[in-house]
Amino acid sequence: MAMQAETGGAAPPAAGAGEARGPGEAGLEARLGYVFADPSLLRQALTHRSAADPRRGQLDSNERLEFVGDRVLALLIAEWLAERFPEEREGDLGKRLASLVAQDALAQVAEGLGLGAALRVPAAEGRTGLRGRASVLADALEALLGAIYRDGGLEPARAFVRRAWAPLIEASPRPPHSPKSRLQEWTLARGLGLPEYRLVSTAGPPHRPVFVVAVSAAGREAEGVGESKRAAEQAAAEAWLAGLEGA
Incomplete structure (x- = not known):
């Protein structure tokens, strides 16, 4: 039997490809500025592995989408930095990249999107603060980007990254030093x-x-x-x- 999962928010009406959104999903799409053609990708991106169907394991969790999103994020941030700072050396661009894809930065972006409230976690874990853990938020954000890329391709993924990471880019006029x-x-x-x-x-x-x-x-x-x-x-x-x- 699949483990009961807990999500945040109220159930919105059906949208997109005709499949009803789960609790909190429509509101999250509005904050993302992107509506999924395949809502199942969004649902998978929001499913922590502890809430996945135990018969399917990580195939139902967000781990595979996280794997994709991690690579897409590095590409899109690197591309953006090269455009935004054309005079900087490769080493300084690398420092910026490392800072912008670090767990703390990802968790900050995820918190701004209210991502934690939309995550699917077991009811017991939902009461232990799992939704607010920086590592869980960072992984879910990468999975979300992977889902956008899988659903719509590189252009909507690029648009999302440039909206969501803009405050972090503008807040660092100089290359950060970790x-x-x-x-x-x-x-x-x-x-x-x-x-x-x-x-x-x-x-x-x-x-x-x-x-x-x-x-x-x-x-x-x-x-x-x-x-x-x-x-x-x-x-x-x-x-x-x-x-x-x-x-």
Whole structure:
């Protein structure tokens, strides 16, 4: 038997290809500025793997669409940055790209769209704050972009990205420097080589992991915690730099 899923919002009337939208889906389409020809793609993009039909697993969850959306997002952001900042070096464009596709940025865009309220999660998980987790929101946003691309192609995907990410693009007149980038620049400037990162531990269930990563540089070590290895590495670098400033 399929697991009962919980969604937010009230059920809207039928639209688009004639298939009725689920709770919250029509309102989300209005915020996206895109109406799906195939509403089942939208529904799949909003289905967390914990709410997928256990007989079909990830085929019914948003994981495969997330895989597509991740690649489409990188392409469209890179294309946009090259147009928007024609005088910048490749390295600076790369820093901008990394910042704009990072989990925190994706979660910020997802929150602005009210994406969490439309996610399909088990009723029990809906009461534990799963909808508000940065990693869940980021994954769902990538899945949503993948669904738009699958449904309408590159042009509507590009239009959505340029609307949704515009505030983040305009908020960064200079290339951002992540904690990892700042730490690496500090060590290389002193001839100390690259910082070394190692995974200390992983805890939590598969759909809600917590990673602890340690970074070593210049004879000092610091740890960071995050919902992904990348986020934990950034947190570790931030902690290392904070220790340097406090020394």
